[in-house]
Amino acid sequence: xxxxxxxxxxxxxxxxxxxxxxxxxxxxxxxxxxxxxxxxxxxxxxxxxxxxxxxxxxxxxxxxxxxxxxxxxxxxxxxxxxxxxxxxxxxxxxxxxxxxxxxxxxxxxxxxxxxxxxxxxxxxxxxxxxxxxxxxxxxxxxxxxxxxxxxxxxxxxxxxxxxxxxxxxxxxxxxxxxxxxxxxxxxxxxxxxxxxxxx
Amino acid sequence: xxxxxxxxxxxxxxxxxxxxxxxxxxxxxxxxxxxxxxxxxxxxxxxxxxxxxxxxxxxxxxxxxxxxxxxxxxxxxxxxxxxxxxxxxxxxxxxxxxxxxxxxxxxxxxxxxxxxxxxxxxxxxxxxxxxxxxxxxxxxxxxxxxxxxxxxxxxxxxxxxxxxxxxxxxxxxxxxxxxxxxxxxxxxxxxxxxxxxxxxxxxxxxxxxxxxxxxxxxxxxxxxxxxxxxxxxxxxxxxxxxxxxxxxxxxxxxxxxxxxxxxxxxxxx
Numbered sequence: 001x002x003x004x005x006x007x008x009x010x011x012x013x014x015x016x017x018x019x020x021x022x023x024x025x026x027x028x029x030x031x032x033x034x035x036x037x038x039x040x041x042x043x044x045x046x047x048x049x050x051x052x053x054x055x056x057x058x059x060x061x062x063x064x065x066x067x068x069x070x071x072x073x074x075x076x077x078x079x080x081x082x083x084x085x086x087x088x089x090x091x092x093x094x095x096x097x098x099x100x101x102x103x104x105x106x107x108x109x110x111x112x113x114x115x116x117x118x119x120x121x122x123x124x125x126x127x128x129x130x131x132x133x134x135x136x137x138x139x140x141x142x143x144x145x146x147x148x149x150x151x152x153x154x155x156x157x158x159x160x161x162x163x164x165x166x167x168x169x170x171x172x173x174x175x176x177x178x179x180x181x182x183x184x185x186x187x188x189x190x191x192x193x194x195x196x197x198x199x
Numbered sequence: 200x201x202x203x204x205x206x207x208x209x210x211x212x213x214x215x216x217x218x219x220x221x222x223x224x225x226x227x228x229x230x231x232x233x234x235x236x237x238x239x240x241x242x243x244x245x246x247x248x249x250x251x252x253x254x255x256x257x258x259x260x261x262x263x264x265x266x267x268x269x270x271x272x273x274x275x276x277x278x279x280x281x282x283x284x285x286x287x288x289x290x291x292x293x294x295x296x297x298x299x300x301x302x303x304x305x306x307x308x309x310x311x312x313x314x315x316x317x318x319x320x321x322x323x324x325x326x327x328x329x330x331x332x333x334x335x336x337x338x339x340x341x342x343x344x345x346x347x348x349x350x351x352x353x354x355x356x357x358x359x360x361x362x363x364x365x366x367x368x369x370x371x372x373x374x375x376x377x378x379x380x381x382x383x384x385x386x387x388x389x390x391x392x393x394x395x396x397x398x399x400x401x402x403x404x405x406x407x408x409x410x411x412x413x414x415x416x417x418x419x420x421x422x423x424x425x426x427x428x429x430x431x432x433x434x435x436x437x438x439x440x441x442x443x444x445x446x447x448x449x450x451x452x453x454x455x456x457x458x459x460x461x462x463x464x465x466x467x468x
């Protein structure tokens with residue numbers, strides 16, 4: 001599905017990756033080692049050289065907004081551009097958004113709440129809902145459970161596992177070995193500017 | 200009606216003593232402003248005298264090429280001023296280039312309209328009208344573009360996370376930067392809207408009062424002032440719109456990425 005060859009990311013040796021339907025790659029490495037930069041480059045949010053294709057289609061032949069809906073990136077600290085949470089969801093998707101939020105343990109009152117009054121962990125899950133609504137083929141998730149307690153993290157993992165079973169592929173940046181063991185089909189680590197397999 | 204009362208050097212010296220009074224106050228209160236105050240006052244006198252001489256010479260010459268040269272110099276200086284007022288600039292000469300072009304387009308179009316269609320002096324490029332109209336429109340347009348650029352670039356930098364969140368969710372660059380662009384347009388147009396609202400009530404516009412002091416008929420002076428205000432509003436609108444549009448494109452690329460790397464970090468050369 002996603003094929004990456006010779007992707008140049010600042011500070012890293014050229015990156016090669018292959019992701020098939022249902023694959024989950026867990027990516028770890030020290031802070032500042034370039035994990036986020038790899039995800040951003042794959043989502044085409046930073047200029048990068050290299051060959052990236054989705055189902056054989058070159059990235060540059062697909063309009064960037066369309067590419068990002070298929071290869072969707074969730075930042076570790078997601079951004080909010082309106083005052084109220086609900087304004088970040090398309091109207092026709094609000095029903096689906098509420099259902100997804102419920103699956104992640106969030107009540108629907110959050111959709112009427114001002115962004116500033118919602119906790120970091122709740123915002124992180126609401127941003128995941130926003131991403132899931134795009135129904136992306138590939139999800140690039142930057143520490144999606146970092147601000148969550150165990151119960152909430154388990155709900156997120158359950159939703160991700162469902163998507164994997166449905167054929168979505170995930171690149172998951174995580175510092176949680178147990179989480180990587182539960183979700184990932186392959187584990188990579190950045191060490192000395194190189195991607196290497198975790199035995 | 201009495202005519203204009205000419206001013207002599209003594210009159211100006213009396214006015215200058217007020218500036219010295221201010222400077223004395225600054226010294227007494229240790230505001231550290233005395234020096235810049237005196238320099239600024241001296242600059243006002245010297246710069247305006249020089250401009251007076253230049254304008255008088257241009258009137259005497261009444262030559263299209265000299266007028267054109269003056270217009271060019273004014274536009275280039277306005278562009279430089281836009282550039283100089285920015286805290287965060289685009290790398291390379293982009294701030295200067297985009298600032299100059301949008302100011303030139305906005306002020307230029309509107310001035311041409313005023314000369315050829317509205318005022319219709321004979322010849323249409325007579326410096327008395329061309330230079331003075333352009334000067335007034337240019338100064339205000341330049342302020343509008345400066346404020347709009349500043350707002351656009353500052354908002355885009357500060358709201359980076361929110362803008363990239365929209366891009367990551369598949370928004371195109373004009374949607375993702377839309378809020379920043381609208382805020383910049385408002386910032387650029389606000390001064391002229393305020394000036395038009397306050398005109399005559401809170402502030403007496405300088406050009407009109409100047410004309411009346413110099414002996415012109417108040418109603419005639421008011422008509423000119425209204426014309427100038429509308430021209431300024433039109434010119435500023437065009438220039439700010441162009442500047443923000445070009446700024447949004449420069450802050451992003453064809454792959455709809457936010458390109459803050461095209462900005463220089465503030466306070467560095």
